[in-house]
Amino acid sequence: MSDGSIDLAKDARAKAYATPLEDFNVADPELFRTDSFWPYFERLRKEDPVHYFAGTGEEDDIGPYWSVTRYKDIMEVDTTHQVFSSDAHLGGITLRNFDEDFVLPMFIAMDPPKHDVQRKTVSPIVSPHNLALLEGTIRERVGQIFDALPRGETFDWVDKVSIELTTQMLATLFDFPWEERRKLTRWSDVTTAVPGSGIIDTEEQRREELLECLAYFTELWNQRVNTHGGNDLISMLAHGEATRNMEPFEYLGNILLLIVGGNDTTRNSITGGLLALSQNPDQEAKLRANPDLVTSMVPEIIRWQTPLAYMRRTALQDYELAGKTIRKGDKVAMWYVSGNRDETEIENPNAFIIDRPRPRQHLSFGFGIHRCVGNRLAELQLKIVWEEILKRFPKIEVMGEPRRVYSSFVKGYETLPVRIPV
Ligand code: HEM
Numbered sequence: 228m229s230d231g232s233i234d235l236a237k238d239a240r241a242k243a244y245a246t247p248l249e250d251f252n253v254a255d256p257e258l259f260r261t262d263s264f265w266p267y268f269e270r271l272r273k274e275d276p277v278h279y280f281a282g283t284g285e286e287d288d289i290g291p292y293w294s295v296t297r298y299k300d301i302m303e304v305d306t307t308h309q310v311f312s313s314d315a316h317l318g319g320i321t322l323r324n325f326d327e328d329f330v331l332p333m334f335i336a337m338d339p340p341k342h343d344v345q346r347k348t349v350s351p352i353v354s355p356h357n358l359a360l361l362e363g364t365i366r367e368r369v370g371q372i373f374d375a376l377p378r379g380e381t382f383d384w385v386d387k388v389s390i391e392l393t394t395q396m397l398a399t400l401f402d403f404p405w406e407e408r409r410k411l412t413r414w415s416d417v418t419t420a421v422p423g424s425g426i427i428d429t430e431e432q433r434r435e436e437l438l439e440c441l442a443y444f445t446e447l448w449n450q451r452v453n454t455h456g457g458n459d460l461i462s463m464l465a466h467g468e469a470t471r472n473m474e475p476f477e478y479l480g481n482i483l484l485l486i487v488g489g490n491d492t493t494r495n496s497i498t499g500g501l502l503a504l505s506q507n508p509d510q511e512a513k514l515r516a517n518p519d520l521v522t523s524m525v526p527e528i529i530r531w532q533t534p535l536a537y538m539r540r541t542a543l544q545d546y547e548l549a550g551k552t553i554r555k556g557d558k559v560a561m562w563y564v565s566g567n568r569d570e571t572e573i574e575n576p577n578a579f580i581i582d583r584p585r586p587r588q589h590l591s592f593g594f595g596i597h598r599c600v601g602n603r604l605a606e607l608q609l610k611i612v613w614e615e616i617l618k619r620f621p622k623i624e625v626m627g628e629p630r631r632v633y634s635s636f637v638k639g640y641e642t643l644p645v646r647i648p649v
Pocket residue numbers: 305334335336346484485488489490492493496529533534535538591592593594595596597598599600601602604605
């Protein structure tokens with residue numbers, strides 16, 4: 228950490244400890260843009276682990292919500308899907324409800340039984356067999372991206388590596404027209420951006436762009452619906468028993484789920500890993516001395532980064548959690564980013580340790596019936612990235628602070644300046 232960021236962290240801590248608990252609005256995206264949310268969660272875990280915020284009353288307020296901040300309580304909510312619903316019509320999986328006139332059903336925002344059948348339809352794409360087939364393609368593309376990177380000059384790692392790599396991966400999964408693959412990046416950003424954050428200005432703009440996405444993917448669907456044997460995600464949806472009669476918005480919802488699921492999260496883990504190593508030179512030295520540690524470092528990066536800070540649920544009935552009564556209809560945020568730093572569950576949780584004994588003990592992929600479908604694919608991508616980095620670059624220098632995303636849901640980076648010495 229630079230001196231400047233140590234000062235900022237101290238200020239954030241003083242502020243968090245001076246703020247009354249009832250005023251804690253941990254979903255404020257500004258806390259995430261400035262990376263100052265940590266002490267708020269630290270306090271909540273200790274003093275009020277299941278916390279109620281009544282809302283700000285401002286015009287664009289997301290309204291009242293509960294924050295669940297301890298590892299065990301998060302597991303309890305995530306695995307009690309009979310009580311804690313993901314249904315889009317109740318608001319879905321982010322604290323900001325889906326726009327009433329523009330509800331996009333997708334299986335991450337559905338409850339059983341529909342969730343289960345749709346999930347089953349897309350799961351084969353990430354079967355061990357398919358991943359083995361994909362490994363060679365990923366490795367080749369990663370290698371090409373790395374070999375083309377500039378030497379001896381500062382460039383943006385997010386744009387040139389993290390975005391390019393995950394976008395290529397997605398284009399492969401959808402068998403998407405190669406030259407137009409950055410459209411996928413744009414649609415992913417548009418789906419998750421808060422209006423006014425620099426990506427979109429209004430909800431209308433979001434709707435317009437997502438309708439363009441629907442038109443584009445409908446064209447691809449029409450091309451593939453009568454052809455058999457396609458091993459891509461669109462063909463799987465077009466032929467799947469549970470998905471072939473989807474309404475257009477349902478198709479759009481599921482496409483966006485796969486785009487966002489496979490894009491932002493992995494992208495931010497690729498950047499986060501580089502940042503974590505540059506802030507922890509002892510761990511980098513350990514890795515370079517023993518490249519086999521990539522295997523345990525990858526899940527540690529995913530824990531340390533926690534690319535999705537929370538998932539939201541809506542209570543279908545009253546429920547007691549850690550001595551608090553959550554009422555039917557209440558919104559509940561499971562803060563994975565806090566559970567992953569729960570000192571009662573994970574030893575020395577704030578440290579980045581690439582050879583932890585149980586590196587997969589984290590909440591970043593969620594738990595229960597919605598546990599991330601793409602977790603092994605994400606790990607595979609990150610493993611290949613680090614193996615190929617270690618083969619090529621003795622050093623990648625981080626040249627300045629990252630610019631962080633203005634969102635409390637997608638926890639990530641807009642830019643990270645780096646340089647590869649000549
Ligand atoms: C490091 C990378 C990733 C992280 C941290 C991540 C995280 C998550 C989380 C937190 C959930 C919800 C879990 C819950 O509600 O309990 C989820 C679900 C999902 N993820 Fe990922 N994800 C990653 C990569 C991917 C990739 C690469 C794909 C696809 C290619 C993907 C596709 C999905 C899908 C389709 C779901 C919905 C599953 C369901 O509702 O049953 N994810 N992911």
